[in-house]
Structures are given as C-alpha cells and as structure tokens.
Amino acid sequence: MDLLNNIESDVAKEVINIGLSKAADSLSFFSQQKVIIRNSELSFKNAEEVDKISEKEGNSIYILTTEIIGDMTGICYLIFNENEADELIKLSIPPSMLQDEEQKQMMAEEILKEADNIISASVITQFSNLLNISMHGGVPAMDVVEDDKLTSFMKSKGTTTDHLLQINAQFHTETTEFSPEFIWFLDNKFIEGIKQFVKDDPTLEKLKNIK
Numbered sequence: 001m002d003l004l005n006n007i008e009s010d011v012a013k014e015v016i017n018i019g020l021s022k023a024a025d026s027l028s029f030f031s032q033q034k035v036i037i038r039n040s041e042l043s044f045k046n047a048e049e050v051d052k053i054s055e056k057e058g059n060s061i062y063i064l065t066t067e068i069i070g071d072m073t074g075i076c077y078l079i080f081n082e083n084e085a086d087e088l089i090k091l092s093i094p095p096s097m098l099q100d101e102e103q104k105q106m107m108a109e110e111i112l113k114e115a116d117n118i119i120s121a122s123v124i125t126q127f128s129n130l131l132n133i134s135m136h137g138g139v140p141a142m143d144v145v146e147d148d149k150l151t152s153f154m155k156s157k158g159t160t161t162d163h164l165l166q167i168n169a170q171f172h173t174e175t176t177e178f179s180p181e182f183i184w185f186l187d188n189k190f191i192e193g194i195k196q197f198v199k200d201d202p203t204l205e206k207l208k209n210i211k
Contacts (some may be wrong), residue, residue: 003044003163008194013042015130019123020169026118031091033173040169047164047185054150054181056081061150063143064116065157068124070135074186075157076124078116084178088115091176109142116140119182131193154183162188
C-alpha cells in the first residue's frame with residue numbers, strides 16, 4: 001500500500017520543490033554562479049523493505065549526515081559520488097587554490113558540509129513551516145565510504161525510523177551540473193502530518209504562503 005495517496009504525494013513534492021528552489025538560490029550566492037534545478041524525482045519507501053538505498057557508485061562516496069532535532073526526529077543524508085563532490089569543490093573555491101592540492105583537500109570537507117547545510121536546511125524548513133512542527137538540522141558530519149557499504153551505513157543510524165524519503169535533483173550551473181541524492185529517514189509523524197494537512201487545511205493557499 002502506498003504511504004501517501006496522489007494528492008498527499010503532490011503536496012510533499014511541491015514543498016520539496018520550494019525547498020530545493022531556495023537551496024539553489026543560496027548555492028548561487030555560495031558559488032558565485034547561477035544555480036537552477038533542472039528536474040527532481042521523489043519517492044517514499046518503507047525503510048525496512050529497502051535492500052539498496054543509493055544508486056551512487058564508486059570507491060569514494062561522500063555522505064553528509066544531519067540529525068533532525070525537535071518535535072519530529074530523523075536522519076538526513078546528502079550523498080555525492082567522487083566526481084560530483086569534485087565539481088562542487090571546483091565551483092566553490094578560487095581557481096588559484098585548485099592548483100594547491102593540500103589547500104583544496106583542506107577546503108573540501110567544509111564546502112561539502114556547507115552544501116549540506118544549505119540543501120538540508122531548505123527542505124527541512126519548508127516541512128517545518130507546512131506541518132507546523134518545530135524541527136531543524138543539527139551540525140552535519142561527513143564520511144567517505146565505498147558504494148557497497150552505503151545502505152548498511154545509513155540504516156545503522158536510522159534504526160528508530162519507519163520510512164524514508166528519497167529525492168534525486170539535478171543542480172545545473174553555466175559550467176557544470178551535479179546530482180546529489182537527498183535521503184531522509186523519518187518517523188510516522190511526517191506521514192501523519194501530511195495526511196492531516198491535506199485533510200483539514202486549505203492546501204493551495206497555505207502552500208502559496210510558504211513560497
């Protein structure tokens with residue numbers, strides 16, 4: 001059985017698109033290039049039934065972990081393969097620093113953590129506003145793992161949650177593009193909140209107010 005019906009799913013997708021658009025605006029300021037969202041895909045799944053979560057491949061997968069703090073708990077992951085991480089790093093630091101591998105590596109983790117702060121916070125904030133639930137993301141942590149260890153890594157931290165929300169979005173600039181995966185392990189409060197919102201509130205009007 002689907003976790004959300006078509007209307008509920010459409011509401012969730014609209015809120016996520018609002019969050020991603022705001023993230024793109026923030027990334028534009030951060031990278032000094034215009035960033036737009038080309039497309040995004042969303043799916044909801046039962047966490048226990050998923051055998052493989054991420055489609056990223058490679059020996060060095062960068063995974064940013066953010067704990068959700070507040071009235072609703074959960075864990076967010078932002079995932080880049082090595083090439084995507086490198087593209088974002090090159091986009092975000094001066095060309096002169098790219099020639100210095102030591103400086104580049106020193107900056108890499110901070111850049112990826114800041115990207116996680118921007119993208120995760122934008123999506124979390126929109127749902128907090130929509131569902132009238134107090135929640136925010138904690139300080140992100142970064143790990144680098146092999147692709148065959150991604151699912152076990154994420155599940156080991158998301159054991160108290162029931163569902164996962166997966167977003168694949170393509171961020172495009174005039175010089176490059178990158179497509180991180182955004183995966184959110186969440187509890188039943190999220191599903192219940194969406195259902196209650198659609199049932200009891202003037203949905204379109206409230207969505208207009210949070211844009």
